[in-house]
Amino acid sequence: MSTRNIILLDGPSGAGKSTLADRIVDGWPGTVVPQLVRLDDIYPGWGGLRAAGEHVHRFVLEPIAAGAPARWQRFDWNADAPAEWHDIDPERPLLIEGCGVLTRANAALADVRMWLDAPDDIRKHRALERDGETYAPHWDEWQRQWESFVEGENPASLADLRLDGS
Numbered sequence: 001m002s003t004r005n006i007i008l009l010d011g012p013s014g015a016g017k018s019t020l021a022d023r024i025v026d027g028w029p030g031t032v033v034p035q036l037v038r039l040d041d042i043y044p045g046w047g048g049l050r051a052a053g054e055h056v057h058r059f060v061l062e063p064i065a066a067g068a069p070a071r072w073q074r075f076d077w078n079a080d081a082p083a084e085w086h087d088i089d090p091e092r093p094l095l096i097e098g099c100g101v102l103t104r105a106n107a108a109l110a111d112v113r114m115w116l117d118a119p120d121d122i123r124k125h126r127a128l129e130r131d132g133e134t135y136a137p138h139w140d141e142w143q144r145q146w147e148s149f150v151e152g153e154n155p156a157s158l159a160d161l162r163l164d165g166s
Helices: 017-026 047-063 120-153
Strands: 006-010 035-038 071-075 081-087 094-097 112-117 161-164
Touching: 006 017, 017 035, 017 094, 047 071, 047 120, 094 112, 094 120
Parallel strands: 006 094, 006 112, 035 094, 112 161
Antiparallel strands: 071 081
16 A cells, blocks of 8 residues: 555536545645546546546556556547556655546555535536536436446445535
């Protein structure tokens, strides 16, 4: 296990994870600011909720736990293909946020596990306001993946800290 801070922040779409992650990074005490990895940059398309959490486990969390170099690969949504790799600085804290990051396997390799939730109507309004017509046709597909993920992993139960994003 790493001696530096690894924070996982999960919750449903539109709960406010990205906003909270930005606030955590902006308010971090000291001069060593955490690296922020967003699963939005990793999901391999609209059907890739689970794949992003697995990617983070394989390429970021497991290597860090083993003292090896860690990195993650961005997915280019426009090209519908994997893109460039990004190295993780082993000397800096790490915050990973996104739907599907708080799996049992990932939780075991993190120092802090956070869950952020909000009522369904608020979440949907926020998500569609944020991403508009890009997200609207995919909301139901994403929600089904999310519900399957929650049923299989029960991520809220893995959290050290549960927050209300409404």
